[in-house]
Amino acid sequence: MAVTSPDAESPVVTFISLTQLPWRAAFARHESLPSHWVCGASLASHIDAWHHWLADKPTGRWLLCQQQPVAFCAALIALWESGRVAVLPADDRPETLSRLASEVDGILPDAPKPQLPQSAETRPRVAPLDPSATAVVLSTSGSTGNPVQLAKRFDQLEAELSAHARLWPLADSGVISQVSHQHIYGLLTGILHPLCTGAPFCGGKSRYPEALMARLQEADAAGLHPVVVSSPAQLSRLPEHLPWHAANPDFS
Numbered sequence: 204m205a206v207t208s209p210d211a212e213s214p215v216v217t218f219i220s221l222t223q224l225p226w227r228a229a230f231a232r233h234e235s236l237p238s239h240w241v242c243g244a245s246l247a248s249h250i251d252a253w254h255h256w257l258a259d260k261p262t263g264r265w266l267l268c269q270q271q272p273v274a275f276c277a278a279l280i281a282l283w284e285s286g287r288v289a290v291l292p293a294d295d296r297p298e299t300l301s302r303l304a305s306e307v308d309g310i311l312p313d314a315p316k317p318q319l320p321q322s323a324e325t326r327p328r329v330a331p332l333d334p335s336a337t338a339v340v341l342s343t344s345g346s347t348g349n350p351v352q353l354a355k356r357f358d359q360l361e362a363e364l365s366a367h368a369r370l371w372p373l374a375d376s377g378v379i380s381q382v383s384h385q386h387i388y389g390l391l392t393g394i395l396h397p398l399c400t401g402a403p404f405c406g407g408k409s410r411y412p413e414a415l416m417a418r419l420q421e422a423d424a425a426g427l428h429p430v431v432v433s434s435p436a437q438l439s440r441l442p443e444h445l446p447w448h449a450a451n452p453d454f455s
Contacts, residue, residue, distance in 0.1 A: 218368040218400050221361050222332040226250070226280055230401030233377075235425045240377070241272050242403045246280065249273065253281030253311075263308030264288045264340065268295050268385065272406035275384055276394060278311050283338060284329045291385045293342040293350050334358040341387050355387070360395065367396045376453075377427035378404035379418045381437050392432045403427065410437075416445050429453070 219225035226243040233242055265282055267289045269275040282289045290307050292299050304310060332338075338357045342350040373396065380393025384406060397404040403425075409418045415431070422429040430453045441447065 218365070221338075221364060221395065221399060222334050222357050224284070224329060224331065225399045225401070226276075227329070228401065233403045233425055233427070236377070236403055237421060239273075239408050240403045240405045240421070241276055241397075243398050243401055246273070246277055249277035250280045250284070253278050254285060257281060257285055257287070261308045262287055264290050264306070266290045266292065266300070266303055266307045266310045268292050268300060269311070269313065270295075270383075270407050272380075272384065272394065272404065274313075276398070279339075282311075283332055286336075288337050288340060290340045290352075291342065291390070293344055293385065299350075332357050334361065339390070341385075341390075344386075353387075360391070363391055364396055364399055367391065368400065371396075371430070371453075373397060373400045373402040373430065375426075375428055376402050376430045377422035377425065378402055378430045378432060379409050379415065379422065380404065380406045380432040381410050381415065382432050382434060389432065402430075412440070412442050412445060415441075416447075 217230075219228050226246050228243065230242070230244050232244045233240070236242070262285075265287050267275070267278055267282065268291070269278060279289050290303060292303055300310075334357045336357055337354050338360055340352050340354045342352055344350065376397075378393060378397045380389055382389035382393055384390050384394045389406075393404060393406055396402075405418050405421075409415050419429050419431075
């Protein structure tokens with residue numbers, strides 16, 4: 204665990220490394236936020252349900268393509284805690300998923316949702332993750348040729364996340380991502396960085412300007428400073444008639 208504070212007047216930020224399972228830490232809950240916001244503290248039952256579903260399934264590499272952040276996070280973490288590797292496709296086109304299906308050991312379903320076991324004794328006991336193990340396999344966009352798969356170890360992800368924590372501390376923040384978590388930028392900034400610092404985050408319902416404004420208002424109502432993860436193209440299309448100045452977000 205690392206505790207950072209950029210200056211004497213800034214709030215102290217607690218950063219828990221990825222391999223130390225920050226989603227299992229006792230971060231504060233944010234009960235005032237709507238259910239489409241994700242908090243590490245609220246993921247445990249969802250993660251355990253995926254553990255139960257995966258219990259009799261093969262190990263190895265599993266294809267994960269899920270647009271909703273809660274479902275994505277829970278499935279991703281269950282794969283990691285059970286020693287599996289997540290393979291993230293660059294898009295959800297049928298031809299892409301069909302091509303990758305022959306290269307993995309299993310495909311996580313969208314439905315039916317896995318059911319939580321009735322007995323607490325059957326819930327998994329998890330250990331810290333191996334820093335040298337492969338965490339995810341991502342794909343390039345393929346815009347300049349065939350998509351290329353890139354494997355990332357936990358220690359590589361942690362090196363990037365540690366830099367993010369120093370440069371962009373998330374104390375008292377709520378992260379709103381307009382970028383897909385299926386790609387490395389969205390995965391790091393919109394999912395893993397807030398998970399490691401206990402900051403609530405929201406993804407799938409934030410891509411259109413009116414939806415983004417609603418998310419900014421939700422963060423403000425919960426007493427959180429909004430941090431928006433976006434792209435130049437998305438930011439250039441923000442309409443001027445919406446009251447962006449009132450929300451006062453940070454954009455990255």
